[in-house]
Amino acid sequence: MQGLLQRAVSRHLLRQPWQLGLALLGIALGIAVVCAVQLTQASARQALAYAQRSLSGPATHRLEAAAGDERGLAERDYAQLALRWPRLRLMPALSGRGTLAGDATQSLSILGVDLVAGSAQQGAARRLGASVDFTALLTRPGTAVVNLTTARRLGLAPGASLALLVDGRARRIEIVGLAPAARDGGPADDLLVMDIASAQETLDAAGRLSAVDLALPRAGRQQLAAALRRDLPAGWRLTSNATRLGAAREMTRAFDVNLSALSLLALLVGMFLVYNTVSFLALQRRPLFARLRALGVSARELFTALAVEACLLGLVGIALGLVLGRIVAGALLQLVARTVNDLYYRAAITEVATPPWLLAAIALLGLAATLAAALPPIRNVTRETVAAGGRSATTTAAASAGLPLLAMGCAWGLGAALLAWPTRALWPGFGALFAFLVGAALPLPWLLARLAHGLSRRRGLSLPLLLASRALAVHDHRAGLAAAALMVACATGLAIAVMVASFRVSVTDWLSALLRADVYVDLGSARGSDGARPLAALRERIARLPEVATTSAVVRTSVRVAGVDAPVQLLVYDLPPAARAGYTFIAGDVARLWQAWDREDVAIVTEPYAYRHEVRVGDTLELETAAGQRRLRVLGIYRDYANERGSIAIGFETWRRHFPLRDDAGLGVYARPGVDTAALERALRTALADAPGLRLQSNAKLRELSLEVFDHTFSVTDVLRLLALGVAIVGIVSALLAQQMERLTDYALLRALGVRAEEILRVVLWQTALAGALAATVALPVGIALALLLIDVINVRSFGWTMSLHLPWTALASAWLSALLAALVAGLYPAAVATRRTPASVLRND
């Protein structure tokens, strides 16, 4: 009986292929966006784990340079340590980077490990697999192994040769084998694994190591680590891998949460589509249901049949969505990989991970969302009495404003409560965001009906407008819901656009203030014969050029701060007065600060640092130096968007007092009055022609590059924004199509009464335009409010930096217009259907 009923109920669906298709598309798109984002994140996390594993293998700890000395460790110290601790399994490594000679955007990591050391069970060589030509790898300079994924991507086969640029020097790398993919236990993607001898030659780093991994036995690990710490060469540091992995995970957390929130939004819009489709399909079949009920089918049986139908619909849509999501994830990954590489950590992410549990979880979420959206309309239609069922599908507008406004009040109350919750956690922030958004959307159907009702009472309306406003006033909520969905998509898009624009303006202002020098010289890995970087010598040479007024210098390094787990970026500045004006202080007495700068043990910290570690002006930082802990007083907090984890800045002289003197990093060069940047750059290039590995960048170019990185970062959000808008457009098309299909009889009647086809067209388009205009108009204030939440709550909690709201009029105008346009576009097909069919055929069929 149930099977027969199922067929009787569901056969009707096939007669509505458009509706069915749109419903499937809606579910599929919603699921696809969630799936794409989740897979992208899983891939990023996996890449991190692989990178971790491929670098350190079975290691439990790592030895590295204590103060982030970019020259790394001296192999002489390593050899002595290895002799003093002969039974420790030490795995020295040298890492670096190069770019493809033909394509500077293709960057490859280089990792040199000691392939000879270790036994077969544990050696680094084992992960390279058996098909590698180890003889070549161990004996021929410039040989390397890549994993299969990378080989496929770059079109490399064993024996292939790769032209690489390493710090501006040309290097030829010979691929002598392909290792398994990262997921099969091989090395990370985009990684050239070399023997350590080849790596030292390729990276021009003879005598240096980047790190030494070591596996400490489980028994007595703590004591052994402590004993080892006491015996380390000067400037070396021992960290446990558990700590380092934790720090890396922390880095991506904020990024993860942002993407997740966006993907859930898309699912929300997708749910609306399901709701819409199911209610339309249910309403369409009301006469059928009434007949079935009259034949003795119980409400319960009918409910089950419809619920099964919704489930099937959901499952097909979910399957489509997962496939689509996997494809979209591939594209998203490209964008995310760049961001993650630019901003977070060096781990190549090129492969989409598809953990089955994640796919299952997404499928379940999709099914739950489908049922949640489908059950209310199903319940409504099955509860109807037999007699009521046969009548027309329209109902009058909800006269009462009470319910929608109450719902809005509740949602906003919840949002306010979440905001008032004194926490730095991100989820309450996003919760508030959703609550405000949903709260704003809830009364929209009622509002649309009210406004349409008001409009229809105005005198002097054209016939199409009058008919359209009446249709909207006397409605079944679906046009209103479509408008709500459009508003949600549009407001979110606008909020993100405003947030990004505000961010970009702040970053641009910050860059212009900060970048005071005319040309910047990055020393790269240029080194003197003693391994030291020739900063002082170079600086002197540059300062003597007639074109140069003055120079500034910055050393970027890292330092351990008492109470902070991961190393903190330490910026050491030698600033001419002109450069000092580049810092925007949020707190601190600026005059007092510059007076004490370099003379006393003082530091300034960036805004994110102050937020993360709750540092205030006057507090003391305990920095770890080779000579023990040193206390620095914080005299200022300054604006900085360069490092979300926060940085500490100190003066050159302060640094020299406490840290071993080392020269590296960058110089800022200030032109004499009257000398233009191009001339200065030319003079510098000529003067520095004999120093390889140096990079010169003009002020304008550096700013451009910085903003380029910024724009990469937000390209993912752009894509998601467009996807959400796409889902909303499908939703409106589906809603209007449903509505217009029901009205075909009315239109036929009107046509028969002499209303022209183009007037019918206008009736339909007016309806969509009115709904669209309302959605667009409401979306503007809602979007701006959401942008404020993003800027003042989400950004602060994620990154610790503040920025001022910037309202780009173009973004506002384009948001408004795109919502209206989306609505009009969505109306085109239903309008065409409404006018194409002749009144006679419609009326006859009815």
Added chain:
Amino acid sequence: MTEASRPASPARRRLLALLGAGSLAAAALTRWRRERDAPDGVADALRDGAGSAGFERVTGPRAFEFPRDHAAHPAFRHEWWYFTGHLRDAAGREYGFQITFFRYALVPQAVASASRWRARDVVLAHFAISDIERRRFHHATRRSRAALDLAGAALDTPRVWIRDWQLAWARDAGGERWSLRAETAQALLELELRPRKAIVYQGERGYSPKSDEPGNASLYYSIPRLAVAGRLRVEETASRVQGEAWLDREWGSSALGRDQRGWDWFALQFEDGRELTFYRLRRRDGSPDPHSRGLLIARDGSTLPLTADQVEMQPERWWRSPATGLRYPVDWRVRSAAAGVDLTLRARLDAQEWPGDLRYWEGQIAAVDASGAQGLGYLELTGYT
């Protein structure tokens, strides 16, 4: 001397064992690759490496010169110092030990480089203690390139080392003295070894051909008995130990034939002052290889070469390794009319298997002759599946 009667060299067993040539390596590699602890390929590289081109070849007997020949011979591709022996502590507890150092050249000529890691040689070491009473076999390997003073095989004076594992030779008031040291978390061995018998030369005055092909040979000598004294720690037990040891020294550059499946080798030191060593090569098709050779050393140090048809070896008991699933014949019956022996060989501990890069069984055995003569020895079994 005819081909058939030429004293042959147990060198081949070592060469094969450690360079992993022939079907042993091939079969084992195929098997291991499917398993979790697959070999890392470096062992293969060391085995096949640069081939023998560019290295000096061994083409005939030559005069040995000591202590120069105790030290490294870098003109040749590979060489080893192979100590096995028997120890007893004050409480009467018995142990077997093995310390082996190998040197492999990666290339005939050092590659010029700014990197000190661009080494020409790799040093490998195997260290094992067979704790007979507690029935435990402790074994460990080390591998390092000869660079940064972390490992090396010296030219001027006999010294080979990987960090604190070391082998050295010196002459002092008591005569010639070898010293050995190796330590792991489980075991420490520090020994002084003084030769009690003269060097014996394997093959033709130390020239040990591997096949009829000229140059496919090695240089090979042994010290069949050394007196040993020193310090041993096994797990928590530390003690003074004394005993006897055997040294094999061999070097060459030859590539190896691939028709053997494996070999069974032993070296015995009888209480009556004689020593006996023999190896039986097993061919891939199961037939005995006529290149099998041995040597009987009398109390006075005179030697009697033994050929394949003069010694019969019969397995008497098999043991299956729980770690690798391989089956080894650990007890034997050995008969030789030429040498005047009818021996029963018994493993003093079944679990003396090396499960690492190259799987083989090498361990302490006890020998009893039909005449009642007794002795201790080491047995090496390779190529079993």
